[in-house]
Amino acid sequence: MNILVCLSHVPDTTTKVKFVDGKELNKTGVQWIINPWDELALTRALELKEGSGRKIKKVTVVNVGPKTTEPTIRKALAIGADNAIRINKEPLDAFSVANEILEVINKGDYQLIFTGIESSDYNSNSVGGILADLVGINSVSAVSGVDFENDSFKIKREIDGGYELVNVVLPAVLTVQKGIAINPRIPAMRGIMMAKRKPLQVVEPCNVEPLLEYVGYEMPKAKAACKYVETANELIDLLHNEAKVI
Amino acid sequence: MILIYTENWDGKFKKLTYELVSYGSELAKQLNTNVVALSIGMVEDAELKTLGKYGASKVISINNDKLNTFDTQTYSTIISQIAERESANTIIIANNNIGKAISPRLSAKLKAGLVSGVENLPTSIAPFTVQKKVFTGKAYANIVIKSDIKILTLFQNSFGIIEADKDIEIENYNPADINLGTTVLETHKAGGKLLLGDAEIVVSGGRGMKTAENWKPIEELAELLGAGTACSRPVSDEGWRPHDEHVGQTGKIIAPNLYFAFGISGAIQHLGGVSSSKCIVAVNTDKDAPIFEAANYGLIGDARTILPEMIAAITKLKNS
Ligand SMILES: Cc1cc2nc3c(=O)[nH]c(=O)nc-3n(C[C@H](O)[C@H](O)[C@H](O)COP(=O)(O)OP(=O)(O)OC[C@H]3O[C@@H](n4cnc5c(N)ncnc54)[C@H](O)[C@@H]3O)c2cc1C
Ligand SMILES: Nc1ncnc2c1ncn2[C@@H]1O[C@H](COP(=O)(O)O)[C@@H](O)[C@H]1O
Numbered sequence: 001m002n003i004l005v006c007l008s009h010v011p012d013t014t015t016k017v018k019f020v021d022g023k024e025l026n027k028t029g030v031q032w033i034i035n036p037w038d039e040l041a042l043t044r045a046l047e048l049k050e051g052s053g054r055k056i057k058k059v060t061v062v063n064v065g066p067k068t069t070e071p072t073i074r075k076a077l078a079i080g081a082d083n084a085i086r087i088n089k090e091p092l093d094a095f096s097v098a099n100e101i102l103e104v105i106n107k108g109d110y111q112l113i114f115t116g117i118e119s120s121d122y123n124s125n126s127v128g129g130i131l132a133d134l135v136g137i138n139s140v141s142a143v144s145g146v147d148f149e150n151d152s153f154k155i156k157r158e159i160d161g162g163y164e165l166v167n168v169v170l171p172a173v174l175t176v177q178k179g180i181a182i183n184p185r186i187p188a189m190r191g192i193m194m195a196k197r198k199p200l201q202v203v204e205p206c207n208v209e210p211l212l213e214y215v216g217y218e219m220p221k222a223k224a225a226c227k228y229v230e231t232a233n234e235l236i237d238l239l240h241n242e243a244k245v246i
Numbered sequence: 247m248i249l250i251y252t253e254n255w256d257g258k259f260k261k262l263t264y265e266l267v268s269y270g271s272e273l274a275k276q277l278n279t280n281v282v283a284l285s286i287g288m289v290e291d292a293e294l295k296t297l298g299k300y301g302a303s304k305v306i307s308i309n310n311d312k313l314n315t316f317d318t319q320t321y322s323t324i325i326s327q328i329a330e331r332e333s334a335n336t337i338i339i340a341n342n343n344i345g346k347a348i349s350p351r352l353s354a355k356l357k358a359g360l361v362s363g364v365e366n367l368p369t370s371i372a373p374f375t376v377q378k379k380v381f382t383g384k385a386y387a388n389i390v391i392k393s394d395i396k397i398l399t400l401f402q403n404s405f406g407i408i409e410a411d412k413d414i415e416i417e418n419y420n421p422a423d424i425n426l427g428t429t430v431l432e433t434h435k436a437g438g439k440l441l442l443g444d445a446e447i448v449v450s451g452g453r454g455m456k457t458a459e460n461w462k463p464i465e466e467l468a469e470l471l472g473a474g475t476a477c478s479r480p481v482s483d484e485g486w487r488p489h490d491e492h493v494g495q496t497g498k499i500i501a502p503n504l505y506f507a508f509g510i511s512g513a514i515q516h517l518g519g520v521s522s523s524k525c526i527v528a529v530n531t532d533k534d535a536p537i538f539e540a541a542n543y544g545l546i547g548d549a550r551t552i553l554p555e556m557i558a559a560i561t562k563l564k565n566s
Contacts, residue, residue, distance in 0.1 A: 129349065131354075133353075141346055161441055162436055217385050237559075243543070
């Protein structure tokens with residue numbers, strides 16, 4: 001049994017984003033990271049493997065991206081992934097990215113596929129579900145926990161006002177969010193050394209046409225300066241009479 | 247035709263449902279078409295008919311016990327069958343847990359471009375262009391959907407409700423062979439609590455509140471205002487508050503009319519979850535806290551002394 005973790009390569013969450021002519025992200029000075037959800041998914045995948053008594057054999061990571069994403073992929077190997085696949089293509093939209101990953105799944109033998117609920121750059125919330133449908137397998141969304149018990153996965157998913165524990169027919173895609181792991185694993189020195197020797201396979205894309213085109217970017221309108229008040233009474237008065245929100 | 251998936255909660259619709267239908271009806275005017283709602287689950291006819299008040303001309307109702315289990319594959323298969331049968335060219339779904347689960351699968355089944363979390367009507371119909379927040383709220387992207395069928399998920403509390411009385415027809419539909427891939431083993435649900443996404447006012451606290459015990463006045467203020475309660479990430483990590491209250495990039499993203507931030511510094515990851523609030527009030531001891539850059543109203547001071555004063559002021563207002 002193997003696990004695949006899909007990695008999106010995104011700007012660090014504290015990046016002050018800027019655009020070139022409002023057309024594309026200005027990459028100057030941007031620090032790149034593994035999308036936070038994917039880092040947690042990888043952490044949990046490794047924990048599951050280690051706790052499975054060798055039943056889970058391999059944790060593979062996959063990224064659709066140009067060569068510049070390789071440091072991010074190497075970090076995942078340093079954290080503990082066994083091998084990596086990079087599909088050599090600039091990601092254009094979720095549909096085309098999912099179609100590229102489909103090829104990897106068709107050629108591999110993965111029981112569980114992890115994706116994040118969203119990537120912190122385009123926030124499209126899409127790749128996991130599209131991928132599951134293209135492969136024709138089940139998917140569980142809003143997954144906040146997963147355990148391996150008696151050769152099957154017990155999945156915790158968030159619902160309005162609570163959570164459910166579910167089983168799903170495998171293979172399946174799990175779209176993960178808060179709770180899947182508490183803190184991401186940090187690569188240790190040994191991991192970093194070993195990562196250099198782990199396989200990072202580069203495959204050529206199948207180039208499915210995207211359904212979306214990102215045509216431009218705008219910054220949010222500057223908001224009015226904060227109005228400072230001295231007392232609680234004054235605040236409540238303004239909220240009632242000026243903002244009319246209470 | 248515009249198809250709207252209208253989820254129900256114990257047989258009832260919510261404001262968010264009517265917001266979806268309102269959005270669909272306004273879009274239908276631009277596209278010169280009509281709005282059909284799809285409801286799955288046990289919903290009385292009287293409740294289904296309320297969708298007409300916001301402009302739906304038909305509702306297709308599916309009621310089958312097997313569908314009490316939410317199985318992503320099954321739900322999206324049914325919705326795509328209806329979309330094809332009705333020749334839907336646009337599908338609108340809520341940007342909530344269920345909507346986020348279904349919409350990408352529909353996108354794949356119908357080869358329909360999906361834009362999630364829109365807040366406004368398209369800026370152009372040809373080419374079909376919508377705007378959405380990207381980089382966790384730091385910018386907007388203009389996105390052209392190139393496919394024939396378009397799918398949008400609507401960000402809750404962003405569009406509002408518009409009444410448009412329409413005669414509405416109810417059609418019952420029975421899907422063929424339902425094959426569930428998901429088995430629910432246990433359900434844990436805290437009853438009665440106002441869901442954060444539904445709350446029009448949210449009272450939130452950060453690490454500046456110092457201890458779990460200090461949440462009493464936050465809860466009291468929320469109760470007084472009929473508000474939901476929220477917190478920053480370290481607060482839920484510490485276990486001072488339950489995880490479902492955590493807002494921000496890695497927690498819930500909300501857009502209430504009024505958001506109170508008590509003892510919250512306003513880190514960029516926190517703001518990513520609350521910056522769409524229509525009005526933000528910050529109470530913080532540090533005049534340089536970044537939260538004040540995002541706030542509409544600010545009070546520099548100790549939240550623990552200001553909270554009781556606010557409670558007293560609101561009580562007075564309510565009694566006047
Ligand atoms: C990848 C990533 C994702 C993250 N996601 C989130 C997220 O989703 N949500 C989130 O909230 N954070 C998130 N964070 C953490 C975020 O960076 C901040 O650390 C966090 O928001 C700080 O929480 P805080 O404002 O409660 O605490 P602090 O930063 O410690 O701020 C406490 C504030 O309280 C004020 N204060 C102190 N005493 C008082 C008093 N008596 N009265 C009034 N004010 C007082 C202080 O001046 C200070 O401004 C994330 C971080 C990373 C790296
Ligand atoms: N370029 C990519 N390569 C591999 N996986 C991706 C890529 N983009 C997104 N994903 C996966 O899909 C999830 C959701 O991303 P998105 O649909 O883009 O918001 C991410 O958390 C990743 O797991």
